[in-house]
Amino acid sequence: MRFHWFLPTTGDGYAVRNSTIRLDVDGVTAPSRPADLGYLAQVARAAESTGFTAALTPTGAGCPDPWITCAALTQHTERLKFLVAFRPGFVLPTLLTQQARAFQEVSRGRLLVNIVTGGDPVEQRAYGDFLDHDQRYARTDEFLTVLRRTFTGKPVDFSGEHYRIEGWEAAEPLDPAPEIYFGGASPAAERVAAAHSDVHLMWGEPPAMIAQRIERVRALAARTGRSLRFGIRLHVIARDTAAEAWRDAERLLEGMSPERIEAMQRYYARMDSVGQARMAALHGGSTRSLEVSPNLWAGVGLVREGAGTALVGDYAEVAQRIEEYHALGVDEFVLSGWPHLEEAYRVGEYVLPRLGTPSPTPEPAS
Secondary structure, X not given: OEEEEEOOOOXXXXXXXXXXXXXXXXXXXXXXXOOOHHHHHHHHHHHHHOOOXXXXXXXXXXXXXXXXXXXXXXXXXXXXXXXXXXXXXXXOHHHHHHHHHHHHHHHOOOEEEEEOOOOOHHHHHHHOOOOOHHHHHHHHHHHHHHHHXXXXXXXXXXXXXXXXXXXXXXXXXXOOOOOEEEXXXXXXXXXXXXXXXXXXXXXXXXXXXXXXXXXXXHHHHHHOOOOOEEEEEEEEEEEOOHHHHHHHHHHHHHOOOHHHHHHHHHHHHHOOOHHHHHHHHHHOOOOOOOEEEOOEEOHHHHOOOOOOOEEEEEHHHHHHHHHHHHHHOEEEEEEEOOOHHXXXXXXXXXXXXXXXXXXXXXXXXX
């Protein structure tokens, strides 16, 4: 298993915040911890020191540019990799290869890439992208076809519906080439994942639903002679006791006004993301019956787009649930919690050691 953390580039604190959007109806005041470079560096170093492999950044209209942010954070860390999210429709694959090469040089090979096709047509159009859902995934398919070829350093010519490349040449292969993480729950997304991704990322659904998705994508990949790994994106509320963890979950829920919950359901309804629809279906906009599977709480998704579930419990319970996902075929876990600094230490120091990850070695006193 590999474990990754999340960088709260839109701000942090003790309340559930949206990660990528800014809506007038958000209902949350300014974050108690602005996401300046100093704070993000603290979070990154906490993740690095407690055994996490990489840190994921969000991408969207409400986020600072992940490439610039993560490139800056490489200068404040030593080993932590950065899972940089971007939307393939907004950059050419040839240019992306140049960006990846520069990032690998400044970070000494610590880049991973997270492909986000986009699930909000209103936001896509605001950027200037007017393709529909399946067209966006067809474009992503072409993008990744070209990207893989440009990583090799060999000349590339390509003619497709969305990209046309003539005479691309690179001096040498990209070494190391970043692993490609890719998410999406629609049939179109799963076909792209099976054809191109190293790791297929899923938002945290109950184990039975995750098992079905793994089986489906694994079969699609096998038809073309490929294999891939599977990852899951989850929030975590891990405490010394289960009672304490559930109290903190209830405290987060108390910070979600009915008006904010209602407004976010309207926002979800405008999206064409199958994954977002699956997240919203877990809670249905209601604050009742939010434990949708043992220790899996759907309350986050009431007011936060994207990953909307959290593992809630004492350290042993959270570790047990992670083991259950691992038994289904999930090898990579992208975790987060509020505030991200403190929760990184809790998970890294008390949960990961239960999963075979060595506890961190204390730094020598100065």
